Amino acid sequence: MIFRCLKCGKLSFDILCKECDIEVNFYKKDDVVSFYRYDDIEFLLKFKYQKNGSIVFKYLSKPFAKFAKEFKFKAFVIPIESKREVGYSHTAILAKALKTSYLTPLYSSLIDKSNVRYAGKSLEFRKNHPREFIYNGKSGIDAILVDDVKTTGLTITCAKEVLKKHNVNVLFSVVLSDKSLV
């Protein structure tokens, strides 16, 4: 396929041309693994609620697939999802990239019913509008939690609390970018 680079507009074989390709690194802080600097991908995350967002998230999920290959033990992958606003789940795309013979995604197992958008909101707002997670997946398992961006860590903390009640042991979380690194 031929695209127009989303950054410079030149014709390209992917959504970004070679010159605009984003640097991928491996970051680990506490129990959160991430791959991109937030500033580098902010312009791409804006496509999340658009119909071509799935292409953007597939592009961004490439380091997830590489990371997953290192895993040689069985675990499940749980994407943090919200009620669908568009025709695809962006975190399900990231979870799918982690799928190997060892890692099994549990799609639509952890859903936030509150449907509050946290992007650009203060910590106070986030605390006053907590997530309302419903979990309908397996219990008694080891799992890797998946989200797009870690900002304050509130969403991940809240998801873990709910999963703990279902006897799900969260090994660590994987996100595209951890804003608290900056």
Ligand SMILES: [Zn+2]
């Ligand atoms: Zn470009």
